Amino acid sequence: MRSLLTLFLLLGSQLALAAAVVTEYQLDNGLKLVVKEDHRAPVVVSQVWYKVGASYEHDGITGVSHVLEHMMFKGTDAHPPGEFSRIISENGGSENAFTSKDYTAYFQRLEKSRLAVSFELEADRMRNLHLQDKEFQKEINVVMEERRLRTDDKPTALTYEQFMASAFVSSSVRIPTIGWMNDLENMELADLQRWYQRWYAPNNAIVVVVGDVEPEAVLKLAQKYFGPLKPEEIVPPKPRLEPPQSGKRYVTVQAPAEVPYTIMGYKTPVLKTATEDWEPYALEVLANILDGGDSARLTRELVRGSQIATSAGAGYDLYDRQEGLFLLDATPADGHSIADVQQALFEQVQLLKDKPVEIEELERIKTSVVASDVYEQDSAFYQGMKVGQLEAIGLDWKLADVYVERIKAVTAEQVQAVAKKYLVEESLTIAELDPLPMQAGSKPRVAANGGGHGH
Amino acid sequence: MDTNMLSRWAGYAGSLLLCLLLVPVAHAMQPIQHWVTDNGVRAYFVPAPELPMVDITVTFAAGSVRDGDHPGLANMTSTLLDMGAAGLSADEIASRIESLGASLTTSAAREMATVSLRSLSDRSYLDPALVIFTDVITRPNFDVKDFEREQQRKLVGIRRSEQSPSRVAGYRFYQSVFADHPYAHRVSGTEDSVKALKLDAVKAFYKRFYVAKNAVVSIVGDLDRKAAEALVQQVTGGLPKGSRAASLPPVKVLEVAKEERISHPSTQTHVRMGAPGMHRGDADYFALYVGNHVLGGGGLVSRLHEEVREQRGLSYSVNSYFNPMEQDGPYLLSLQTRNDQVDEALAVMRKTLQDFVDKGPTEEELVASKKNITGGFPLRIASNSGIGSYLNVIGFYDLPLDFLDTYNDKVMAVTREQIIDAYQRRVTPETMVTVVVGGES
Numbered sequence: 001m002r003s004l005l006t007l008f009l010l011l012g013s014q015l016a017l018a019a020a021v022v023t024e025y026q027l028d029n030g031l032k033l034v035v036k037e038d039h040r041a042p043v044v045v046s047q048v049w050y051k052v053g054a055s056y057e058h059d060g061i062t063g064v065s066h067v068l069e070h071m072m073f074k075g076t077d078a079h080p081p082g083e084f085s086r087i088i089s090e091n092g093g094s095e096n097a098f099t100s101k102d103y104t105a106y107f108q109r110l111e112k113s114r115l116a117v118s119f120e121l122e123a124d125r126m127r128n129l130h131l132q133d134k135e136f137q138k139e140i141n142v143v144m145e146e147r148r149l150r151t152d153d154k155p156t157a158l159t160y161e162q163f164m165a166s167a168f169v170s171s172s173v174r175i176p177t178i179g180w181m182n183d184l185e186n187m188e189l190a191d192l193q194r195w196y197q198r199w200y201a202p203n204n205a206i207v208v209v210v211g212d213v214e215p216e217a218v219l220k221l222a223q224k225y226f227g228p229l230k231p232e233e234i235v236p237p238k239p240r241l242e243p244p245q246s247g248k249r250y251v252t253v254q255a256p257a258e259v260p261y262t263i264m265g266y267k268t269p270v271l272k273t274a275t276e277d278w279e280p281y282a283l284e285v286l287a288n289i290l291d292g293g294d295s296a297r298l299t300r301e302l303v304r305g306s307q308i309a310t311s312a313g314a315g316y317d318l319y320d321r322q323e324g325l326f327l328l329d330a331t332p333a334d335g336h337s338i339a340d341v342q343q344a345l346f347e348q349v350q351l352l353k354d355k356p357v358e359i360e361e362l363e364r365i366k367t368s369v370v371a372s373d374v375y376e377q378d379s380a381f382y383q384g385m386k387v388g389q390l391e392a393i394g395l396d397w398k399l400a401d402v403y404v405e406r407i408k409a410v411t412a413e414q415v416q417a418v419a420k421k422y423l424v425e426e427s428l429t430i431a432e433l434d435p436l437p438m439q440a441g442s443k444p445r446v447a448a449n450g451g452g453h454g455h
Numbered sequence: 456m457d458t459n460m461l462s463r464w465a466g467y468a469g470s471l472l473l474c475l476l477l478v479p480v481a482h483a484m485q486p487i488q489h490w491v492t493d494n495g496v497r498a499y500f501v502p503a504p505e506l507p508m509v510d511i512t513v514t515f516a517a518g519s520v521r522d523g524d525h526p527g528l529a530n531m532t533s534t535l536l537d538m539g540a541a542g543l544s545a546d547e548i549a550s551r552i553e554s555l556g557a558s559l560t561t562s563a564a565r566e567m568a569t570v571s572l573r574s575l576s577d578r579s580y581l582d583p584a585l586v587i588f589t590d591v592i593t594r595p596n597f598d599v600k601d602f603e604r605e606q607q608r609k610l611v612g613i614r615r616s617e618q619s620p621s622r623v624a625g626y627r628f629y630q631s632v633f634a635d636h637p638y639a640h641r642v643s644g645t646e647d648s649v650k651a652l653k654l655d656a657v658k659a660f661y662k663r664f665y666v667a668k669n670a671v672v673s674i675v676g677d678l679d680r681k682a683a684e685a686l687v688q689q690v691t692g693g694l695p696k697g698s699r700a701a702s703l704p705p706v707k708v709l710e711v712a713k714e715e716r717i718s719h720p721s722t723q724t725h726v727r728m729g730a731p732g733m734h735r736g737d738a739d740y741f742a743l744y745v746g747n748h749v750l751g752g753g754g755l756v757s758r759l760h761e762e763v764r765e766q767r768g769l770s771y772s773v774n775s776y777f778n779p780m781e782q783d784g785p786y787l788l789s790l791q792t793r794n795d796q797v798d799e800a801l802a803v804m805r806k807t808l809q810d811f812v813d814k815g816p817t818e819e820e821l822v823a824s825k826k827n828i829t830g831g832f833p834l835r836i837a838s839n840s841g842i843g844s845y846l847n848v849i850g851f852y853d854l855p856l857d858f859l860d861t862y863n864d865k866v867m868a869v870t871r872e873q874i875i876d877a878y879q880r881r882v883t884p885e886t887m888v889t890v891v892v893g894g895e896s
Contacts (some may be wrong), residue, residue, distance in 0.1 A: 143771075294549035
């Protein structure tokens with residue numbers, strides 16, 4: 001493995017040759033357009049990103065960004081409810097939309113000649129959405145079903161939700177993207193109307209196109225369809241900075257479950273908030289030292305080594321809008337308690353503070369980010385995601401291109417330094433799932449009957 | 456880790472081979488190349504020189520249908536492959552593979568067990584990765600310590616799956632539809648069956664099924680034919696010839712309807728409804744596939760979606776699909792809804808199905824579905840991983856090499872009458888299994 005360093009450099013130069021062409025435009029109404037050429041296949045991915053998500057929300061209307069995302073399929077004056085999806089489908093397209101803390105995005109994948117179909121429909125619903133109460137009354141129920149599916153009936157997801165709401169008391173990072181159930185129950189069409197008016201405008205949107213296209217032709221299409229849209233005065237959300245945490249916090253979630261689980265997190269800066277811009281990259285490396293594959297420390301030491309855990313992970317996201325958490329989570333193996341597994345995680349954290357990481361570990365991570373950079377090019381969608389995510393949180397998409405270089409520049413001393421600085425008890429929050437019996441002492445009830453179900 | 460991102464549409468499950476091509480669209484995918492090695496391995500290769508990477512999948516007919524009296528055996532065998540090989544430990548294998556920027560995965564499903572490698576195509580990375588990949592396939596350690604640890608992990612995994620009403624419903628559905636057929640039991644096995652597994656049985660299973668004549672290799676990536684042939688030889692040349700796994704028994708048609716209600720401490724109730732559907736190469740394949748696209752396979756635009764979600768707001772995700780296997784795999788309709796609404800949702804689902812069986816699609820719906828299926832063809836072969844999934848299926852089920860090229864014509868040739876005829880013969884709501892898992896309303 002020693003010879004890897006030279007291979008690395010070779011590969012680096014090879015990749016530079018293969019770098020995709022990216023062209024960036026801004027329309028007069030403020031809409032940003034980024035076109036990334038990928039001529040491997042005659043297809044195109046079109047994504048529209050809005051700078052709005054759960055972290056823009058406040059108490060009482062949590063989940064409004066996501067509900068609005070659902071309502072964006074419910075018609076404009078030009079296209080009645082459902083027609084958007086029917087048109088995309090008849091054009092052989094696949095489509096979806098997603099909402100996160102920091103953005104709401106809509107996308108279509110199409111054969112390349114159909115890009116105009118996407119632009120026409122997206123431009124229409126950017127300013128002309130017709131919010132109707134009849135559609136809203138049905139769709140809010142769909143969203144509540146989604147909440148039950150994703151959170152209420154998933155003990156680990158419930159734990160995560162409570163954990164985030166405990167780790168942050170003021171920052172809007174605490175708001176679950178799906179929204180609190182009671183806020184969903186009390187949501188009104190007027191809430192959506194205000195939210196749409198406030199955030200859905202060309203000067204708060206980024207259009208990302210990846211595929212077998214010519215940038216100038218895409219610009220012409222964008223000017224035709226998005227060009228005439230009127231901008232809005234966008235008032236950015238207030239900062240809502242989290243006050244300093246001054247001691248460990250614990251939260252317990254009791255829910256019917258078979259297997260216990262723990263998740264913990266330390267407050268950490270993100271690229272956007274970091275005062276030292278190498279620190280987020282060092283935290284990325286740190287996360288990879290612990291959980292960058294099957295050879296990383298948590299699986300090697302806790303799952304295969306001491307066998308205290310059946311699974312263990314670490315996570316950090318440098319591309320968030322606000323300060324976040326460096327996460328650790330684990331499921332104890334049979335015969336081990338939550339306390340055992342937490343102790344084992346703390347020991348791993350302590351080790352990172354006490355000793356610089358091994359050169360081999362750093363090399364492995366650096367090789368793997370170089371390789372991932374190649375593999376990610378197999379997905380036009382993911383290429384678009386990287387551009388859109390950065391732009392949506394107010395960073396330059398070009399930062400994605402320097403990611404590999406920045407990771408390669410991280411030293412063992414820097415990894416140790418961020419571990420000492422940020423993985424500290426004062427900013428730690430610990431949550432555990434305490435399983436309640438699934439069924440008071442009985443196996444699932446099974447009832448069978450015959451008989452047909454015809455008309 | 457939870458990415459905390461919500462998608463409006465639950466990803467729609469469909470049969471893998473959904474495709475095809477309306478107009479002969481020019482596309483980047485090169486023709487499929489196929490050969491059989493001296494020891495009987497069937498190889499499928501598509502060159503993709505655009506990116507400096509290679510995807511290799513070796514598929515054995517060694518899924519859970521081969522478990523016999525030991526549910527979970529195929530799954531355990533697959534898991535242990537990269538937990539030690541050629542004297543290397545699991546730590547050493549993981550560390551060597553990841554230091555090369557490669558990823559190696561093993562997995563087992565009902566019919567297939569796969570071992571996959573994704574690597575950079577630069578030989579200084581690919582060659583050492585191939586050495587480990589080959590060892591994992593041909594010289595696993597099957598050490599007792601690894602076996603015992605993975606057994607414990609699987610037991611916890613099985614218990615955790617009992618937390619999910621969706622997974623419980625899925626397990627019960629297969630059991631109820633397939634009864635004593637090898638498709639019935641879950642791939643992971645049960646707590647009892649996994650506890651009872653023996654390492655000797657794993658070794659015997661490996662010896663029987665991980666053999667050349669029972670293997671298919673698919674390769675997509677930056678290689679030429681000569682290099683691809685050498686690669687297949689390197690990876691599988693050490694496998695004994697052996698013999699192909701026996702054909703599976705036919706699946707019995709259901710005679711009476713069955714309904715099971717299983718209580719679960721959840722706020723939603725999950726419904727799975729269906730019966731044996733169709734097999735790979737089925738004479739009714741295209742009529743049923745296109746018909747189901749109208750009923751519940753078209754993702755956001757389907758009758759079930761319209762009736763259950765758009766019109767009534769009853770479910771976040773609702774769909775139907777055929778899962779064609781060697782024998783008749785399931786035809787499955789599913790949804791999930793608040794506990795107190797389950798009877799209403801189930802009634803809407805049944806009525807929508809019955810109407811479709813009685814009257815089929817409208818001409819308009821049929822045209823729209825054909826446009827979606829054929830117009831979406833280029834998307835499904837736009838990436839190396841997309842092409843790779845097709846190669847696996849074509850190879851594993853011995854589908855003709857022109858399968859993709861002729862698929863569009865066959866989709867376009869399907870008529871309303873053929874769909875109605877096929878549905879009336881093959882889909883009988885009167886004898887379907889319904890599994891309902893959820894809490895009290």
